[in-house]
Amino acid sequence: MNLILHIWRQASPSVPGAMVRYEARDISPDMSFLEMLDVLNERLMERGDAPIAFDHDCREGICGSCSLMIDGLAHGPHRGTATCQLHMRSFRDGAEIRIEPWRARAFPVVKDLVVDRGALDRIIAAGGFISAPTGGAQDANTILVPKPDVDTAMDAAQCIGCGACVAACPNGSASLFTASKLTHLGLLPQGQPERYARALTMVRRMDLESFGHCTLHGECQEACPKEISIDTITRMNRDFLRAGLTAGRAAVAESD
Numbered sequence: 001m002n003l004i005l006h007i008w009r010q011a012s013p014s015v016p017g018a019m020v021r022y023e024a025r026d027i028s029p030d031m032s033f034l035e036m037l038d039v040l041n042e043r044l045m046e047r048g049d050a051p052i053a054f055d056h057d058c059r060e061g062i063c064g065s066c067s068l069m070i071d072g073l074a075h076g077p078h079r080g081t082a083t084c085q086l087h088m089r090s091f092r093d094g095a096e097i098r099i100e101p102w103r104a105r106a107f108p109v110v111k112d113l114v115v116d117r118g119a120l121d122r123i124i125a126a127g128g129f130i131s132a133p134t135g136g137a138q139d140a141n142t143i144l145v146p147k148p149d150v151d152t153a154m155d156a157a158q159c160i161g162c163g164a165c166v167a168a169c170p171n172g173s174a175s176l177f178t179a180s181k182l183t184h185l186g187l188l189p190q191g192q193p194e195r196y197a198r199a200l201t202m203v204r205r206m207d208l209e210s211f212g213h214c215t216l217h218g219e220c221q222e223a224c225p226k227e228i229s230i231d232t233i234t235r236m237n238r239d240f241l242r243a244g245l246t247a248g249r250a251a252v253a254e255s256d
Helices: 033-046 118-127 147-157 164-168 175-186 189-208 219-223 231-255
Strands: 003-009 018-024 096-100 109-111
Touching: 018 033, 118 175, 118 189, 147 175, 164 175, 164 219, 175 189, 175 219, 175 231, 189 231
Parallel strands: 003 096
Antiparallel strands: 003 018
């Protein structure tokens, strides 16, 4: 395969970037998208040019670091697929492909295709964990959890924190990411003691991180490589509202 690539190049956050045209020749259709970029980088370095910076780690659709906009779509043209799972046979020979970093105010560009997604980490640090003492580990069969709750929690727990939901959202909202974390913790017995406090702190942190507000366009669930449903956002909003009302009543009670 021979391809024309238009790739965003930006040396650092303090300088402007631009799309640069590259020719990628003799690319195997069996290569993954990241392997194709590896080959391009090897050829760039052979001729003394700076390689293209892009994030990657596991290359198995688990870590979420392979965050690229490909022809305007987060992770490329296939649903339920991370960039590292996308193969070049998905494109026609001679195709022109535009490759950009996530475009969101909360994800500043570090270099080329690499963005700083630390805002998602700070949302997790605000409450995306269980700190309540729950005693020693019990046999799983002794903890009765309704199967619908287990299924919903496990679906939400698939979130890999890639940020595709933010990049695809017209508002740059991180609601699907935050909601998935709240859902998978809030449905399990261990997460119940801090369920509403967790919703309050994580949503407030999300609002502080320059993400946009959710208006339920649904683009997030379309772009999510794990196909997490926006039903989780409804659950998050309900828990946040209940947490806010409870906190408000507590404040009134203290003032009295």
